[in-house]
Amino acid sequence: MTALHWFKSSYSGNDGPDCVEVALDWFKSSYSSNEGPDCVEVAIAAAPAAVHVRDSKARDGDQLAFAGSAWAEFLGFAARR
Template identity: 55%
Template structure:
């Protein structure tokens, strides 16, 4: 379901940080949608490890994260 890959394997992707992330440099992640998976990395360590999850798993995560508490 998930696995880590090197940042060089995920190079060439278009990375995006959430619009909810501030400019203070806090704890943020960046995501990049590939053809078969979604890649996630630490925005402060872009050369560090990258987590890859299936598009279906990412959609489930986003759905759960955007749900109202107790819904």
């Protein structure tokens, strides 16, 4: 089981009752090797629809986020290659 990564919703205020946190459930990409330089994890957020990507060897490092439509376009492009 992977650990959830919690973060504050962009719809939350800084103070007061409107503070919401959401979590991403990360999983290893099927294209990643078990031990090697190609380790990618992804997490899918429902609202707003987005796919988050990170390096599984640097889980606290930078992450990329793609709109669901952009991710689908990327996968279509990659499949044609």
